[in-house]
Amino acid sequence: MLIASVVLMVGLLSACTTNPTSVPTSQPTSYSNGENQPAPVQPSPTTPLPGLVWLVIPPGGEMTATTIQPWLEQKAAADNLTLEVRTPTDLNTPPENLQLVVLSTADSQTTEWGLRFPNLRLIILNDDSTPASPNVSVIRSSMANQAFIAGFITTLVAPDFRSGAMFRQDDPLVNQMEDAFKNGGRYLCGRCAPVFAPIVLFPQTTTFSPNSDPQGWVGAFDALQQNRLETIYLSDPALMQPVLLDQITRQNIAILSLLPAPEEYRNQWIATLQADWLTALEKAWQNWRNGDEGSLWQAGTQISEVNPERLTEGKLELVRKTLRELEEGWIYPLSVP
Numbered sequence: 001m002l003i004a005s006v007v008l009m010v011g012l013l014s015a016c017t018t019n020p021t022s023v024p025t026s027q028p029t030s031y032s033n034g035e036n037q038p039a040p041v042q043p044s045p046t047t048p049l050p051g052l053v054w055l056v057i058p059p060g061g062e063m064t065a066t067t068i069q070p071w072l073e074q075k076a077a078a079d080n081l082t083l084e085v086r087t088p089t090d091l092n093t094p095p096e097n098l099q100l101v102v103l104s105t106a107d108s109q110t111t112e113w114g115l116r117f118p119n120l121r122l123i124i125l126n127d128d129s130t131p132a133s134p135n136v137s138v139i140r141s142s143m144a145n146q147a148f149i150a151g152f153i154t155t156l157v158a159p160d161f162r163s164g165a166m167f168r169q170d171d172p173l174v175n176q177m178e179d180a181f182k183n184g185g186r187y188l189c190g191r192c193a194p195v196f197a198p199i200v201l202f203p204q205t206t207t208f209s210p211n212s213d214p215q216g217w218v219g220a221f222d223a224l225q226q227n228r229l230e231t232i233y234l235s236d237p238a239l240m241q242p243v244l245l246d247q248i249t250r251q252n253i254a255i256l257s258l259l260p261a262p263e264e265y266r267n268q269w270i271a272t273l274q275a276d277w278l279t280a281l282e283k284a285w286q287n288w289r290n291g292d293e294g295s296l297w298q299a300g301t302q303i304s305e306v307n308p309e310r311l312t313e314g315k316l317e318l319v320r321k322t323l324r325e326l327e328e329g330w331i332y333p334l335s336v337p
Helices: 002-016 062-078 088-092 110-116 143-157 174-189 214-227 242-249 263-268 277-289 313-327
Strands: 052-056 082-086 098-103 121-125 136-141 163-168 204-208 231-234 254-257 269-276 296-304
Touching: 052 062, 052 088, 062 082, 062 277, 082 088, 121 277, 136 277, 143 163, 143 174, 143 231, 143 254, 143 269, 143 296, 143 313, 163 174, 163 214, 174 204, 204 214, 214 242, 242 254, 242 263, 254 263, 263 269, 269 277, 277 296, 296 313
Parallel strands: 052 082, 052 098, 098 121, 121 136, 136 296, 163 204, 163 231, 231 254, 254 269
Antiparallel strands: 269 296
């Protein structure tokens, strides 16, 4: 019994003195130069800024900008670009992610911008002087064509050919505009002599001063109205003043203009003539997306807001046929065949 107790105690003492399991420790990374160096920190990836398209609105380009801005917003979004509306002075400090600038009309610095930013693409609307270049596309409208078809429409709608127009007298092309308007009427009826007095040859035109107040424009209209007009073309958006429109509609004269009819004058409206900027802008946009050099594009004339009681379906079809021939070059607006 004693011997067994001694053996048990010896076993217990052996278990208590057994060495514990050693835990390995990590060793520092060794490099060829014998120094321990920390692992390099990887830079966090940065998200690139979205490409920008600027719609720049110089003075006088507000109406065109209103027409093209919704279209530009859709095109930019479809191509994962961001559209911003800016002023010409913003181009003094363009951001790096600016890819395209669309100017709604010509500006005194347009040519300079094209030279200063040879890698920035520009599309310029309403510009009759700037040439296209590798980074600049130009979209022009033919004001002579527009005046010609206006003369054709107003003379066509007038029962006794008694059509007239008011043009801005400080326009450097005012004489051409008046000639084109008259030629549009003459293309329809040749020597457009009315049946009833006063007997004058139509169409007739006058000019107005943009520096005078609308009451002065009423005076210019009254002088023209001595010819007993039946229709009139208001060639400038500035003429859309209630005091002038009241004077015109009071005498039951139908109106053709560049802007849609205000609701209270709608019955007296023939239609609205506008430059078809969007068709030409689509071509210029695709040209840019394809990486092609800038080019010159011609905007056609669009007839909208048609009053079918004034411009009937048959007359409208004749107008569209004539407009196609005009824009295809078969008719020259400054001369009558």
